[in-house]
Amino acid sequence: MINELIERIFTDFTVDGKSIPVSFLVYNGKATTYVTYQQIHADDALGADDDIVAYVDYYDFDIYSKGNYISIVEAIKSLLKANGFTWQPIKSSGDFYEPDTGYYHKTLNFAIERSN
Amino acid sequence: MAKFKMELPDQILKDFERIYGGTDKIFGGMTKAGAEVVYTRVKANVPAAFRDSDIMKTMRLSKQYKTPTDDGINTQVMFDGYFYTKPDKYGKRHIAPAPLVCNMFEYGSSKHKYPKHPFFRKSFNKAAIEKAMLEAQKSLSGGLLDD
Numbered sequence A: 001m002i003n004e005l006i007e008r009i010f011t012d013f014t015v016d017g018k019s020i021p022v023s024f025l026v027y028n029g030k031a032t033t034y035v036t037y038q039q040i041h042a043d044d045a046l047g048a049d050d051d052i053v054a055y056v057d058y059y060d061f062d063i064y065s066k067g068n069y070i071s072i073v074e075a076i077k078s079l080l081k082a083n084g085f086t087w088q089p090i091k092s093s094g095d096f097y098e099p100d101t102g103y104y105h106k107t108l109n110f111a112i113e114r115s116n
Numbered sequence B: 001m002a003k004f005k006m007e008l009p010d011q012i013l014k015d016f017e018r019i020y021g022g023t024d025k026i027f028g029g030m031t032k033a034g035a036e037v038v039y040t041r042v043k044a045n046v047p048a049a050f051r052d053s054d055i056m057k058t059m060r061l062s063k064q065y066k067t068p069t070d071d072g073i074n075t076q077v078m079f080d081g082y083f084y085t086k087p088d089k090y091g092k093r094h095i096a097p098a099p100l101v102c103n104m105f106e107y108g109s110s111k112h113k114y115p116k117h118p119f120f121r122k123s124f125n126k127a128a129i130e131k132a133m134l135e136a137q138k139s140l141s142g143g144l145l146d147d
Helices: A002-009 A070-082 B010-021 B023-045 B054-058 B098-107 B126-140
Strands: A022-024 A034-048 A051-065 A095-098 A103-115 B059-061 B077-079 B082-084 B095-097
Touching (some): A002 A022, A002 A051, A051 A070, A070 A103, B023 B059, B023 B077, B023 B126, B054 B059, B054 B082, B077 B098, B095 B098
Antiparallel strands (some): A034 A051, B059 B077, B082 B095
16 A cells, blocks of 8 residues: 555656656666665554554665765655655665665665554 | 741652762663663574674674763664674685675665665664663662653
């Protein structure tokens, strides 16, 4: 359900005039800038009557790029915030560079509360 | 004019003094208790490849320390320093930085053969950490600070 929401949010995701593919878990296309997403874990948020009433889903959004990706970071934050997600700075990564592939990599983590 | 004078009982004043004088010890012990919860969970959540690797020797709790900017009291759970990798196909062991290897597992890479295996972030369970910290608060304050 959340995946459907994410797919809908990122339909025709374009940053600075460039279309950026967003896919679940892995990307198998040919673009050199892309985003993958996946659920990382869930945590209980509210319990009642010996059951979980609400919980929080945590999602990672991994940006891979061979160029400047700052505007992609800002676009993702803004889109997800507008759709009820909350950015989790402490669960997000710093900036990575993979020397063997030439990719920059940054992980942004977002939380969304859901009812059981 | 009516006057009312109230004195706090000596015992309460002594209790306040005891708490005030022992805040660093109490807060330090609380962060340590919380960090121990995370340490145990990280240990349980590490990728299978870590279990018989020397990287586990680099995992530890920091000393309790104060951050100068805000006087915050902290205890860190960390993978710190370098370790010898398992032998490669030539039988050679390499020295690798533990935090870098942890980051690769935690966040993955663009290469599909290295999918992410988050183990560190998901070890921070807020409810379990708070419970341990409150228990430490109660015991370190001699029962004066309870919840």
